Amino acid sequence: MDIATQSIEGGFADPVFNAQTVFRAVMDAMARPGSVQALSPLAHPPAPLxxxxxxxALALCDNDTxxxxxxxxxxxxPVRSWLGFHTGAPLANTPADAHFAIIARPAEMMALDGFSQGTQEYPDRSTTLIL
Structure with a gap:
């Protein structure tokens, strides 16, 4: 399969309802730290994503994130192309510039202080890590 085909295939079959399902699972997980949320495979991105x-990423990222x-x-x-096609999200040059960071290998992850920490006044300006 060539890179152009990989970029297009594997997104949500039903974008509206699948995004809502994922968003709900993410919100439940964030509201209950330490809990495990079951999520069926609604997207089929290229490996190693x-x-x-x-x-x-499909549920939370867009051209402003x-x-x-x-x-x-x-x-x-193929991963960069797939995310670009399905989300429109620009790739950040540094971890501190990102609203979201996707980590495929958490054991090899950089130090957390390299990501945006937000502030007391604006905690929403921190980078959200997707592990």
Missing amino acids: SATSGAV PLWLDPALQAEA
């Missing part, structure tokens, strides 16, 4: 991380990819994902052109 997991189905869950891909679905979360810069996205940073860890080195394992950044090295894969």
Whole structure:
């Protein structure tokens, strides 16, 4: 399968309802830290991006939310193309510039202080990590 085909295939079959399902699972997980939320594979991104991380990106990212990819994902052109096609999210140059960061290999993740921390007044300006 060529890169153009990989970029288009694998998105949500029903974008509105699938995005709502994923968004609800993410909100439940954030409201109940430490709990596990079941999420069926609604997206089928190219490897090494997991189905869950891909679905979360499709539900939360758009052209106004810069996205940073860890080195394992950044090295894969099909992953960058798939996310670009399905979300329109620009890729951030640095982790601190990103609204969202997708980490494929958490054990190899950089230090958390490299990501935007937000402030007391604006905690929403921090980078949200998708592991």
